[in-house]
């Protein structure tokens with residue numbers, strides 16, 4: 001196989017990252033975007049390495065049984081999702097397989113995948129990027145922005161509010177700017193715009209009151225509601241903000257919270273790192289845990305203090321807090337961590353000194369597997385993991401993994 005060569009390929013699987021996978025006649029694995037298991041494709045080789053190649057899809061010669069019609073005309077060009085043409089059950093089997101490959105060989109039991117939401121309309125939080133004459137999501141493997149006027153993955157209230165914001169912001173924002181939205185109780189929406197051009201704030205402020213928009217953050221300045229209540233119908237208020245972190249979908253988050261709470265059990269002295277606004281803290285405290293919550297973003301910690309007054313909260317980098325507590329000889333019945341995609345490598349030596357029981361919530365099974373190997377070497381072994389499909393139509397998969405010290 002050489003660059004520019006054209007050949008036909010049968011797709012046999014889906015890889016983490018979104019590409020479809022097949023094997024070339026010479027045995028090399030070939031990664032190609034847009035393929036579906038069972039497809040017979042005509043492809044062109046873009047890059048050929050010793051063990052694998054990357055290729056572009058030229059034509060679907062014969063569609064696989066799991067190929068479905070995409071709902072969005074931008075599917076294939078927009079990088080917001082990768083698998084709209086793959087039947088949902090096949091997407092989910094691929095995600096479960098990724099997690100089994102990542103953790104199974106460490107002796108971890110993998111529960112059946114949890115799939116809490118339907119395939120569309122589930123995103124209650126999203127961020128659009130401003131490009132050159134476009135506002136939308138970035139194209140696959142590119143920084144080019146694809147203009148997105150509507151997205152079937154978005155909750156209808158978020159779709160309508162972002163469409164309104166796009167119209168107001170078009171030509172008023174610098175490339176690289178962002179428009180983020182978060183849906184709360186009663187389908188009200190909080191928005192955050194970053195990168196407004198001089199003089200554009202007055203127009204942007206008129207968004208309040210349109211399409212359910214109750215609050216705006218314009219380049220860090222707040223107008224209207226400062227944040228939004230995202231709690232479920234029978235829950236105490238939970239304040240979150242469009243310029244802060246929230247899980248991608250509300251239904252998925254409820255399932256994630258249930259799994260984390262079930263793994264945590266009731267009571268105990270608990271350290272929570274990367275606590276955000278207190279999404280899990282509220283359930284830990286409700287179950288009787290005495291929680292020390294650590295979060296790097298001071299605005300998030302301020303919301304956490306309001307959301308969960310009974311927790312002790314500190315605004316501090318997780319690495320520093322873990323090292324400080326371990327050096328002081330502190331011990332916790334449980335440590336819960338929910339780090340960003342890069343994982344928790346700098347913390348791992350401290351974690352093993354702080355606890356015999358760790359729950360690791362991960363949005364990247366590759367960094368989770370890397371950290372799990374290091375934790376196992378330090379005595380904390382992965383016992384049980386549950387994968388969750390919180391982002392259908394994309395390759396993303398969330399994992400809740402429980403680690404315990406043997407003996």
Ligand SMILES: C[S@@+](CC[C@H](N)C(=O)[O-])C[C@H]1O[C@@H](n2cnc3c(N)ncnc32)[C@H](O)[C@@H]1O
Pocket residue numbers: 245246247273274275276277278279280294295296297300316317318319338339340
């Ligand atoms: C994946 S989010 C999880 C938040 C929360 N657990 C939730 O479910 O909403 C990761 C959080 O870690 C915070 N964060 C990122 N890097 C950090 C660091 N080095 N130290 C402490 N917090 C950090 C972010 O601000 C964010 O709130």
